[in-house]
Amino acid sequence: MTPSSPPPSSVPPGPPPPAPGSLDDPAESAELLTYLTALSAWRDKLRVALDDVESRARGGVLAADVTLAYALWQSITERVDELIRVWDSGRVRRREREALTALIWARLDDQPGGLPINLTEACVLGEALLSRLAQRLQDDLVAGSGITGLVAPVRASLARSRRQLADSGQSDDPVTRIEADLDRLLSTETDPAAARFAFTTIDAAASTLERDLIVAGATRSGLSRLHAQLDARRTAALARADQVRRIAATCAAAVRRPPVLAVPDPARLGPVPDQTADWAATRTALDAYAARLSRVEAALDAASQRYAAPLAELAELRGLLDAYRVKAGRSADGTDDDLQKAYTHTLAVLRAEPCDLEEARALVQSYRSAVGIREDAVTGLRPVTAPPKAR
DSSP states (O other): OOOOOOHHHHSOSSOOOOOOBBBBOOOOOOHHHHHHHHHHHHHHHHHHHHHHHHHHHHHSGGHHHHHHHHHHHHHHHHHHHHHHHHGGGGOHHHHHHHHHHHHHBGGGGGSSTTTBHHHHHHHHHHHHHHHHHHHHHSOOOOTTOOOHHHHHHHHHHHHHHHHHHTTTOOOHHHHHHHHHHHEEEEEEEHHHHHHHHHHHHHHHHHHHHHHHHHHHHHHHHHHHHHHHHHHHHHHHHHHHHHHHHHHHHHHHHBBBBOOOOOOOOGGGSSSSOOOOHHHHHHHHHHHHHHHHHHHHHHHHHHHHHHHHHHHHHHHHHHHHHHHHHHHHHHHHOOOOHHHHHHHHHHHHHHHHSSBBBBHHHHHHHHHHHHHHHHHHHHHHHHHOOOOOOOO
16 A cells, blocks of 8 residues: 555545554554555645644744644654554454554654653644644635634644643633633724734634644653553562562572572652652653662562572472483383482482472583483393395
8 A cells, every 4th residue: 555646635634544453452454554544645735734734824923833733743644654554455454453453543752852741642643733723824814804714623633622721620710711811802902903913923823732732641641651551560570479478488488598689679669659740740650660670570570580599490300310210221120229318319309399490400411411321221131133035
């Protein structure tokens, strides 16, 4: 699949195509193909419409929003190009489908300069921002065409912002202030030029507020997911620490001179930091907690390996002794007194609690050598006769 060609006109692209699958449910190949085809075409239409808006806006009060729209388009384009690369003309299996679905729903800030929102949110924000810019340019303020047609989109934006503030438990004072300014303008201002200037300021404030709330909401959602992931990792680490402590106790009882390695206690990390209104400070606190938790997890892995190794070796030595015993029995009648005494002594050392692994290792090796030598000796006593010749 290749991106579609840019459309010939600069009409707004409309809503982005709905994204398939989820982080827990990878989309099917047919769904991914349909989505990538539609998304590539939508992305190209967005750029053509954005270029048209930029050429008509020519800086001024719209410059900041035009710059943001271009930044959104660039982030969307980079993610779309990555999706097309992973799609690889449809040569995908489940692993690639999972990777594609993850790219669709993962945040864009995994790369320097990215936004803390996912691809679908970036597309919705980009389309909303472009529609707002196009609507503001629909009436040419310089030509004196009026602001009546632009009031409804501003009020709709303020209504969306109020819902977002309510969902996050914040006060709607910012929306109330902008609405008051808009009502005052519509009821008292009589000079057209002054009205256009004042409305441009109000429109910019409403657009900025909605944009910031979308980014804040995406950031808050990402922090909630990170908090839940860290909490689950901490719970798993607590259970793992109990397991490692049991392994360490078993090792100490089973062998002499067990490893001396402290088992870290994840409980000392404390609970995962709660979210606050300061998203940047919350992210810093969660990242620091994640780093400490990773060190505890690595220490638990190291302790588990160190304490499990002697137990594994003890089990291996016991298995080897049994195997050599079977070999000794096959090579002769198994009544060799010296060999039997060596086996009995080695078995007693291996069964001792605690077991001296160094002594046991040497005894098993000695028994192995004795079994090998004895088998060679017995084999050497057996004459090899040639088969009779056929008459």
